Amino acid sequence: MPNKKKIAESAISRLSVYLRILEDTVAAGESTVSSQAMASQSGTTAAQVRKDLSLFGSFGRRGLGYSPSDLVSRIRRILGLHRRWKIAVIGLGRVGSALVEHRGFFDRGFDIVALFDTSEFKVGSNLHGLQVHHIDEISRVVHDKKIEVAVLTVPVEAVPDIIDLIRDSGIKGVLNWTPARLTLPDTIEVKNVNMVMELEALSFKLSQRE
Amino acid sequence: MPNKKKIAESAISRLSVYLRILEDTVAAGESTVSSQAMASQSGTTAAQVRKDLSLFGSFGRRGLGYSPSDLVSRIRRILGLHRRWKIAVIGLGRVGSALVEHRGFFDRGFDIVALFDTSEFKVGSNLHGLQVHHIDEISRVVHDKKIEVAVLTVPVEAVPDIIDLIRDSGIKGVLNWTPARLTLPDTIEVKNVNMVMELEALSFKLSQRE
Numbered sequence: 001m002p003n004k005k006k007i008a009e010s011a012i013s014r015l016s017v018y019l020r021i022l023e024d025t026v027a028a029g030e031s032t033v034s035s036q037a038m039a040s041q042s043g044t045t046a047a048q049v050r051k052d053l054s055l056f057g058s059f060g061r062r063g064l065g066y067s068p069s070d071l072v073s074r075i076r077r078i079l080g081l082h083r084r085w086k087i088a089v090i091g092l093g094r095v096g097s098a099l100v101e102h103r104g105f106f107d108r109g110f111d112i113v114a115l116f117d118t119s120e121f122k123v124g125s126n127l128h129g130l131q132v133h134h135i136d137e138i139s140r141v142v143h144d145k146k147i148e149v150a151v152l153t154v155p156v157e158a159v160p161d162i163i164d165l166i167r168d169s170g171i172k173g174v175l176n177w178t179p180a181r182l183t184l185p186d187t188i189e190v191k192n193v194n195m196v197m198e199l200e201a202l203s204f205k206l207s208q209r210e
Numbered sequence: 211m212p213n214k215k216k217i218a219e220s221a222i223s224r225l226s227v228y229l230r231i232l233e234d235t236v237a238a239g240e241s242t243v244s245s246q247a248m249a250s251q252s253g254t255t256a257a258q259v260r261k262d263l264s265l266f267g268s269f270g271r272r273g274l275g276y277s278p279s280d281l282v283s284r285i286r287r288i289l290g291l292h293r294r295w296k297i298a299v300i301g302l303g304r305v306g307s308a309l310v311e312h313r314g315f316f317d318r319g320f321d322i323v324a325l326f327d328t329s330e331f332k333v334g335s336n337l338h339g340l341q342v343h344h345i346d347e348i349s350r351v352v353h354d355k356k357i358e359v360a361v362l363t364v365p366v367e368a369v370p371d372i373i374d375l376i377r378d379s380g381i382k383g384v385l386n387w388t389p390a391r392l393t394l395p396d397t398i399e400v401k402n403v404n405m406v407m408e409l410e411a412l413s414f415k416l417s418q419r420e
Contacts, residue, residue: 009411079414079417081410081413085416093308095305098303098304098305098308110409173412173413173415181227181252191408193403193405193408197227199318199320201219202401203289206295206358206359206399
């Protein structure tokens with residue numbers, strides 16, 4: 001994989017979009033797809049599509065376009081979706097509970113295998129067939145179930161109390177839904193999702209028009 | 211604002227992060243901040259910070275750093291946060307309901323002023339002091355309340371039935387929490403949030419390490 005370290009987050013999210021378009025193309029029984037068709041469906045330019053795909057050494061043939069099934073398997077491998085990932089959800093408020101029920105994760109190779117909370121009402125109960133553990137048990141459960149990724153959906157006030165437990169749990173990556181900036185070592189990958197920041201990106205775009 | 215059209219989404223999300231760091235700096239009573247300090251708190255490089263800020267013509271002085279309060283007001287203006295935005299939430303499942311209660315939106319200038327659903331159990335009820343309207347009423351309510359942005363949190367299956375109503379409602383921007391690709395004209399800004407794509411970005415990062 002050339003330029004392994006230089007791929008921008010924006011390119012990665014475009015690959016996720018291309019993957020969905022290409023899977024639809026395969027499902028529709030088509031054997032080729034043009035960069036122009038991918039661009040128009042993903043809201044970008046054909047030049048951008050070609051540039052993104054060339055990062056991974058995939059260079060459709062002029063006039064013939066790309067093979068969608070070939071691209072699907074390449075992109076799935078690039079995104080780490082050729083294997084399954086074991087996930088824990090930490091914090092079973094409304095967002096956390098909604099994630100547990102979200103079929104889309106399973107369909108993409110993400111298996112939610114453990115749940116954590118601190119509420120005495122939730123710990124010990126079952127949600128979608130999974131027992132809710134107390135966060136104090138995270139190291140043992142991560143080890144036993146070989147969990148790699150934690151999805152953090154606790155209230156922001158709860159983060160300081162549990163961040164050390166997460167750091168020492170053996171987790172390799174955290175999808176952080178809280179507005180907190182997590183203080184974790186570089187050995188743990190963090191991807192921040194911030195509902196307010198998403199709205200800020202939209203208000204930026206709308207402001208540009210005024 | 212130079213290079214108005216060329217600012218990448220990744221730069222915008224870094225600005226949102228800088229804004230939070232700078233507000234903490236102001237709150238701590240500090241009168242200068244270095245690009246290095248901003249970089250270490252935001253997980254980027256000082257060169258990247260300087261480049262991002264230079265896009266907006268803000269060039270701290272060598273050895274003196276930046277004025278955090280000046281940067282806060284510049285970034286707030288760039289992101290369109292110097293004014294308030296009126297928001298509708300469409301779809302009051304768990305994610306939609308959680309958003310309605312999220313204080314962070316109000317604190318950032320986003321006022322949730324209308325709610326929409328289609329469920330007969332929800333339409334007509336009240337949630338956090340707001341009446342739930344049927345989606346069929348969206349054009350009237352958007353006009354009456356001068357709503358600019360819709361946050362779309364309906365199940366993906368519901369999108370085809372309501373997308374035309376949204377398109378014709380007068381809404382200027384949509385924050386799309388569904389996995390659907392929305393077919394809306396270019397006059398409506400769409401920002402996609404996709405829970406599965408966020409996990410894909412994390413699985414990409416983790417795969418790079420193997």
